[in-house]
Amino acid sequence: MEEKPNYHMSSAEFRQWGYKTIDWIADYLENVEKLPVLSQVEPGDIRAKLPNSPPQQGESFAEIFKDIDEIIVPGLTNWQSPNFFAFFPTGISAPSILGELLSAGLGVQGMLWATSPACTELETHVLDWLVDMLELPLHFKSSETGGGVIQDSASSASLVALVAAREQTTADISKLVAYTSTQAHSSIEKGFKIAGISSENLRLIEVDGNYAICPDALQQCIEQDIAAGLTPFYLAATVGTTSSNAIDPLPELGAIAQKYNIWFHVDGAMSGTAALCPEYRWIHQGLELADSYCFNPHKWMLTNFDCTCFYVRDRSKLTQSLSIVPEYLKNQASESGAVIDYRDWQIPLGRRFRSLKLWFVIRHYGIEGLQHYVRKHIALAQEFAEWVKSDSRFELAVNPPLNLVCFRHKGGDRINQTIVNSLNSSGKIYLISTKLDQKVTLRMSIGQATTEKLNVQQAWELICQIADAN
Amino acid sequence: MEEKPNYHMSSAEFRQWGYKTIDWIADYLENVEKLPVLSQVEPGDIRAKLPNSPPQQGESFAEIFKDIDEIIVPGLTNWQSPNFFAFFPTGISAPSILGELLSAGLGVQGMLWATSPACTELETHVLDWLVDMLELPLHFKSSETGGGVIQDSASSASLVALVAAREQTTADISKLVAYTSTQAHSSIEKGFKIAGISSENLRLIEVDGNYAICPDALQQCIEQDIAAGLTPFYLAATVGTTSSNAIDPLPELGAIAQKYNIWFHVDGAMSGTAALCPEYRWIHQGLELADSYCFNPHKWMLTNFDCTCFYVRDRSKLTQSLSIVPEYLKNQASESGAVIDYRDWQIPLGRRFRSLKLWFVIRHYGIEGLQHYVRKHIALAQEFAEWVKSDSRFELAVNPPLNLVCFRHKGGDRINQTIVNSLNSSGKIYLISTKLDQKVTLRMSIGQATTEKLNVQQAWELICQIADAN
Numbered sequence: 001m002e003e004k005p006n007y008h009m010s011s012a013e014f015r016q017w018g019y020k021t022i023d024w025i026a027d028y029l030e031n032v033e034k035l036p037v038l039s040q041v042e043p044g045d046i047r048a049k050l051p052n053s054p055p056q057q058g059e060s061f062a063e064i065f066k067d068i069d070e071i072i073v074p075g076l077t078n079w080q081s082p083n084f085f086a087f088f089p090t091g092i093s094a095p096s097i098l099g100e101l102l103s104a105g106l107g108v109q110g111m112l113w114a115t116s117p118a119c120t121e122l123e124t125h126v127l128d129w130l131v132d133m134l135e136l137p138l139h140f141k142s143s144e145t146g147g148g149v150i151q152d153s154a155s156s157a158s159l160v161a162l163v164a165a166r167e168q169t170t171a172d173i174s175k176l177v178a179y180t181s182t183q184a185h186s187s188i189e190k191g192f193k194i195a196g197i198s199s200e201n202l203r204l205i206e207v208d209g210n211y212a213i214c215p216d217a218l219q220q221c222i223e224q225d226i227a228a229g230l231t232p233f234y235l236a237a238t239v240g241t242t243s244s245n246a247i248d249p250l251p252e253l254g255a256i257a258q259k260y261n262i263w264f265h266v267d268g269a270m271s272g273t274a275a276l277c278p279e280y281r282w283i284h285q286g287l288e289l290a291d292s293y294c295f296n297p298h299k300w301m302l303t304n305f306d307c308t309c310f311y312v313r314d315r316s317k318l319t320q321s322l323s324i325v326p327e328y329l330k331n332q333a334s335e336s337g338a339v340i341d342y343r344d345w346q347i348p349l350g351r352r353f354r355s356l357k358l359w360f361v362i363r364h365y366g367i368e369g370l371q372h373y374v375r376k377h378i379a380l381a382q383e384f385a386e387w388v389k390s391d392s393r394f395e396l397a398v399n400p401p402l403n404l405v406c407f408r409h410k411g412g413d414r415i416n417q418t419i420v421n422s423l424n425s426s427g428k429i430y431l432i433s434t435k436l437d438q439k440v441t442l443r444m445s446i447g448q449a450t451t452e453k454l455n456v457q458q459a460w461e462l463i464c465q466i467a468d469a470n
Numbered sequence: 471m472e473e474k475p476n477y478h479m480s481s482a483e484f485r486q487w488g489y490k491t492i493d494w495i496a497d498y499l500e501n502v503e504k505l506p507v508l509s510q511v512e513p514g515d516i517r518a519k520l521p522n523s524p525p526q527q528g529e530s531f532a533e534i535f536k537d538i539d540e541i542i543v544p545g546l547t548n549w550q551s552p553n554f555f556a557f558f559p560t561g562i563s564a565p566s567i568l569g570e571l572l573s574a575g576l577g578v579q580g581m582l583w584a585t586s587p588a589c590t591e592l593e594t595h596v597l598d599w600l601v602d603m604l605e606l607p608l609h610f611k612s613s614e615t616g617g618g619v620i621q622d623s624a625s626s627a628s629l630v631a632l633v634a635a636r637e638q639t640t641a642d643i644s645k646l647v648a649y650t651s652t653q654a655h656s657s658i659e660k661g662f663k664i665a666g667i668s669s670e671n672l673r674l675i676e677v678d679g680n681y682a683i684c685p686d687a688l689q690q691c692i693e694q695d696i697a698a699g700l701t702p703f704y705l706a707a708t709v710g711t712t713s714s715n716a717i718d719p720l721p722e723l724g725a726i727a728q729k730y731n732i733w734f735h736v737d738g739a740m741s742g743t744a745a746l747c748p749e750y751r752w753i754h755q756g757l758e759l760a761d762s763y764c765f766n767p768h769k770w771m772l773t774n775f776d777c778t779c780f781y782v783r784d785r786s787k788l789t790q791s792l793s794i795v796p797e798y799l800k801n802q803a804s805e806s807g808a809v810i811d812y813r814d815w816q817i818p819l820g821r822r823f824r825s826l827k828l829w830f831v832i833r834h835y836g837i838e839g840l841q842h843y844v845r846k847h848i849a850l851a852q853e854f855a856e857w858v859k860s861d862s863r864f865e866l867a868v869n870p871p872l873n874l875v876c877f878r879h880k881g882g883d884r885i886n887q888t889i890v891n892s893l894n895s896s897g898k899i900y901l902i903s904t905k906l907d908q909k910v911t912l913r914m915s916i917g918q919a920t921t922e923k924l925n926v927q928q929a930w931e932l933i934c935q936i937a938d939a940n
C-alpha cells in the first residue's frame with residue numbers, strides 16, 4: 001500500500017459526512033418515538049458486538065455509520081422519545097445541537113478571557129439575559145457584585161458553592177456543619193464527601209407534608225449545633241426536589257441563613273426554568289436572600305447537557321476560593337482586572353464554548369417560545385394529575401406544583417413496583433419510582449421537547465391496563 | 471401575527487441549517503490560518519455588540535449566522551490555527567467533531583448503565599482499547615481490578631484520585647500530607663483546596679536540572695512528616711509538566727509510594743499520548759506502580775475537549791468514595807452488580823456520550839494515523855530545538871523530550887517578554903512564556919492537527935526578526 005501523507009479527512013469529505021450525520025440525526029429524531037424508550041439490551045450485549053482490538057489502519061465512515069445503527073442504537077435509552085417520563089427531562093433542540101456542533105468545530109478553550117474573549121463575554125452576557133428572563137435578583141448580574149457562569153451540572157455548582165462557603169469560615173473543618181432537607185438531591189451529600197467534610201456534619205432536616213424543609217426544625221438544629229460548639233456555615237435549599245418537586249420556603253430559610261451568617265445556596269435544577277413565565281415566579285420568592293443559585297437549561301429549557309447556569313451574589317468569594325495563578329496562565333488582560341477568567345469559577349481549568357448553544361436556543365425560540373413549552377408541560381402534568389385523582393384506584397402523593405406528578409396505586413408497594421417494571425420492560429414508556437413516606441411512588445415527569453397530549457394519554461392508559469391486569 | 475403552534479425547527483429546517491453549519495465549519499477550518507491567532511479585541515468589545523435584552527420573539531438562523539461572522543469570530547483566539555503554539559494543543563478533527571455532533575443529536579444521559587447501556591459499554595471498551603494502544607499496565611483494564619472512565623479534564627481526574635486516596639485514610643484530615651513537585655500543574659493545588667485539605671499540607675518537592683522531581687528530597691520530606699506525626703497519603707507525579715515537559719522518575723517515586731503506602735497518581739495530560747508510539751513508551755516506565763493515571767486525548771490525540779482518560783488500579787476504591795444511591799437512582803441493572811454506573815466514577819451525576827468522538831477518532835485514523843501525528847510533531851519540535859541551539863543569541867532551557875521546546879533569548883527577561891508580546895500582538899503566531907529557574911522562558915508547543923514545517927519555520931523567522939530589532 002502506498003504511504004499516506006495525511007490521515008485527516010479532506011474538507012470535502014468532512015462536508016459529505018457532516019451532511020450525512022445531520023441527516024442521520026434528523027431521521028433519528030423523526031423516528032425515535034418508534035424505538036423502545038428504555039434500552040432492552042442485557043449487560044455485556046454491546047461490548048460483545050465490538051472488536052477486541054482497535055484498528056491498525058483507519059476505517060471508512062460508512063463502516064462507522066453501519067455500527068451506529070447496528071450496535072449503538074439498540075443500546076440507547078432514548079431520552080428524546082416523547083414517551084420519556086423518567087428522572088427529569090434532558091433538553092435538546094435543533095438550535096442547541098447546532099450550537100454544540102459549532103462549538104466543536106471552533107475547538108477553542110475558554111479558560112481565560114484571552115484564550116477566546118468571545119467565549120467569556122457571550123457567556124457573561126447570556127447569563128445576564130437570563131437574570132432578566134427569570135426575574136432573578138439583580139445582584140446576580142455581572143454589572144453588580146455577582147455574576148453567572150455555566151457549569152457542567154448542578155452537582156458541580158453546589159460543590160463550588162460549598163467550597164466558597166467553607167473558605168469564608170475560620171473554624172476547623174471538623175467543626176463545620178451544614179444543612180439541607182431529607183429530600184435534597186444526592187449531589188449535595190456527594191459534594192460534602194468531595195469537599196472533605198464528614199457526612200456526619202451534614203444535617204438532613206425534616207420536611208413538612210409537602211416534603212418541603214421545616215424552618216422551625218432547621219432553626220432548632222442550628223441552635224443545638226451552636227450550643228455544641230459547632231459552626232453552621234452552609235444551607236442548601238431546593239426549588240423542586242427530585243423525588244416530589246417540593247419547593248423549600250426560601251423566605252424563611254433565607255432569614256435563618258442571614259441570622260446565623262450561613263451561606264445560602266438554592267438549587268433550582270429543573271424547576272427554575274418555570275420562572276420564565278411570570279405566573280410561576282413565586283417559586284423563587286425569597287431568592288434575593290441567596291448567596292448562590294443554579295438552574296439547568298439542560299433539563300427543561302431545550303438546551304443540550306451540559307449547561308447549568310450558576311449565579312453568585314459576590315463573585316470575589318468564588319474566585320478567592322478557586323483561583324490559583326501559575327506563571328504560564330498569567331497574561332496582560334487578566335492582570336488588568338478588566339476581564340473575567342472563568343477558570344476561577346469552576347473545578348476544571350479547560351472549558352468549551354457552551355454559551356453558543358444557550359444563545360442559539362434563546363434567539364431561535366425567543367422568550368415567547370420558551371414560555372410556550374413551560375406552560376404546555378405544566379398543563380399536561382396538571383391534566384394527568386386530574387386523571388389520577390378521578391381514578392379511585394390511584395392517589396396523588398402530593399399536589400403537583402409544576403410538571404412532575406407523584407402518584408401511586410393504593411394497593412401498596414408491590415403493585416406499584418409491578419407497574420413500573422411492566423411499563424419499562426414494555427419499552428413503550430419509561431418512568432421511575434421513588435419513595436415518599438417510605439411508600440413506593442411513581443413519578444411522571446413531563447418535559448421532553450416533543451411530548452404531546454397523546455403521549456401522556458397513552459401513558460395513562462398503559463398504567464391503567466397494568467393496574468387492571470394485576 | 472398569527473399564533474405559532476410549535477416553535478421547534480422543522481426537520482427540513484434542521485437539515486438545511488445543519489448543512490450550513492457544517493459548511494461554515496469547513497470554511498472556517500480551511501481559512502483559520504488567515505485569522506489572527508490571538509484575538510485582538512479589547513475587554514468589553516464583544517459585549518458592546520450584543521443587544522442588552524434577549525428577544526421576545528424568535529429570530530432566524532440567518533441572523534444568528536450573521537452575528538457569528540461579525541461578532542463572534544473577531545473575539546476568537548483561534549486554537550485550530552496551524553500557528554497556535556501556546557499552552558498545549560487542544561485537539562479537534564473531523565471525526566471528533568462529528569462524534570460530538572452525534573452525541574448532541576442523541577441527547578442521552580450516561581449517568582447509569584440503564585440510562586443508555588451503549589454509552590457506558592462503548593466508553594469502557596474504548597478505554598480498554600487505549601490500555602493496549604499505549605501499552606499501559608494491564609490492571610487498568612476493566613477485566614482486571616481497575617478500569618477507565620472519561621473525565622472532563624485532568625483537573626477533575628486528579629481531584630477524584632485525591633478524594634479516593636483521602637477516603638482510604640483514617641487519620642484526621644488536618645494530619646494528611648501530600649506530595650508533588652514544584653513544577654506540577656496548578657490543578658493539583660486547586661484540587662487540594664476543593665478537597666478541603668490545607669495547602670500547607672501539600673509539599674512541593676524540589677526538582678533536578680531537568681525539572682523532574684527529586685526522589686531523595688521526596689523521601690526525606692516524607693520521613694520528616696512522619697516524624698512530626700503526620701500521615702502521608704497522596705503523591706502526584708507528572709509525565710510532561712506544563713512549564714517544561716519534565717518527566718518525573720516514576721519507578722523511584724512508585725517505590726517510595728509503595729513503601730509508605732501512599733496513593734500514587736500520575737498525570738500524563740498532554741504527553742501520555744506519545745506512548746501511542748513504541749519508541750516513546752519509556753515515558754511511562756514505572757507506571758505499573760501507579761494507583762491512578764490520566765492523559766488527555768483532547769490535547770494531543772485529535773479529540774475534542776472534553777476527553778480526559780482516567781484509569782484506576784482498583785475501581786472499588788473510587789466508587790466507595792463517590793457513590794451515593796438515593797431511591798430514585800436505584801434500578802435492577804445496578805443492583806445486579808453486573809454493570810458499571812459511571813456516575814460513581816466522577817463528580818457530576820450527568821454525563822454526555824463522550825466515547826463516540828474518541829471511538830470515531832480511533833477508527834478514522836487507526837493506530838497508524840495517530841502515531842503519524844505524534845511522530846510528526848516531535849520531529850518538528852526537535853528540528854526547532856536545533857535551530858535554537860545553532861543561534862548564538864538563544865539557548866534551550868532544557869533538552870526537549872518530546873514536542874515542547876522551552877528556550878530563551880540570552881539577553882534576559884525583558885527581551886524575552888518583548889518577544890512574546892510582539893509575537894502575540896502581531897496575531898501571526900501565539901505562544902506563551904513561563905518561568906524556569908526564575909527566568910522568563912518561551913514555550914514552543916507543537917501539536918495542532920494542521921501544523922506543518924512551514925508554520926514552524928515562519929514562527930522561528932518571526933522570533934529572530936523581533937530579536938534582531940531589539
